Amino acid sequence: MTTTTGRDRLWDSPEPEGSYDVVIVGGGGHGIATAYYLAKNHGITNVAVLEKGWLAGGNMARNTTIIRSNYLWDESAGIYEHALKLWEGLEDDLGYDVQFSQRGVLNLAHSLQDVREGVRRVNANRLNGVDAEWLDPGQVTEVCPIVDVRQDARHPVLGATYQPRAGIAKHDRVAWGYARAASAMGVHFIEHCEVTGIETSGGRVQAVQTTRGRIAAGRVAMSAAGHSSVVAGMAGLRLPVQSHPLQALVSELLEPVHPTVVMSNAVHVYVSQAHKGELVMGAGIDAYNSYRQRGAFHIIERQMAAVLELFPIFSRAHVLRTWGGVVDVTPDASPIVGLTPVGGLYVNCGWGTGGFKATPGVGWCYAHTIAGDAPHPLNAPFTLERFTTGALVDEHGAAAVAH
């Protein structure tokens, strides 16, 4: 594997051209990865990724970098496990170090209902070829010695699911690696270029209007995360998503103390330790709709209270920084990836609180969808139409809070 060092620019910053075969709206992880796979898998390189801010500066810069594929339903296991397999070869594929670390993830069970749900999920995972184990409290301690498993604790640990192949990666480097490789194949990354309108004619998309002029497009692929409703609204589409703040925080840099990723749906918290040393923790969403990239402090306060019960060793750590991103949440906690009623217009949204882990899988499948004007088998279940047909993919148990 080779890595890039020095001061070379990782991607070019060309002026936008008047027209492209494919315009991707949103230069986050998903948009960048989609451009990469359009070029690499389908030979489509006349592609522009339009980003209103700077590349990968939205949720791609704000997530807690957890990667796993231990979802309950077959549809979810399909796309998330595809993503995890791509993660496992990504550094070689991109020729770029993304600091992917398969340190495993524990999902703690604090009640008998948690135990039943966890054991069921382990069995479902195994049937889908996803690595999963059920651990008793003693085994939890072997994987992560700093979790308090005393049975008189505030949140007693009755067991945990364990996915050894799960882990973390350096989010910025993931975006940079994809952008560098896509740029080398001719993809244009155009920053500070906000899409302000989508032109359609005869039921087909024609162009986008932007703050840097009109850009004609054969196909337009929306990938705007928290702003999905706003972008889709420009084409007259209404999406079943609601935008919420999602908060996270880090501690100061500490010596390595936390060897894995620990999540607990019951107390709304997930914790890992970044390579650099900071503890990275995420919360549940703020309840109200918002496009403001910040949330309320009482969410953080409750989250910290739970963390200190689970990890007494963290009692002297300090919160260094908190922040928020805007996530688009669907009614069934599963994404929407596929076609729209407008010809040549595609939608990727609704990843809610957990889109980072799916980045390679989404890029792969969304590129396939755009190139062939038909969904990839792995994203075929995640249509917009499922909310009418009733074929929901209810992942609230595995997805709703913790990522």
Next chain:
Amino acid sequence: MLLIPCPWCGPRDEAEFGYGGQAHVAYPADPGALTDEEWARYLFFRDNPKGPFAERWHHAAGCRRWFTVTRDTVTHEIHPPAFAADGGSR
């Protein structure tokens, strides 16, 4: 942290409230007459504006009544409840 103006109790801390989402979503008058598409629109689709949003709050730790305010989803500025604007349920 929001300071939410309960029309009965006055301005109170956000932590006292539950959130009810978009306001003025009426139950269909004749649910059986709806097409699947119309039922989906009622059940799963809500407005998600970037800007003013009429929404429901429940003063769960106070008077326990529901009311509607208009809040800007970018600035979080809240306009006081519009009394009787939705048929008397403030």
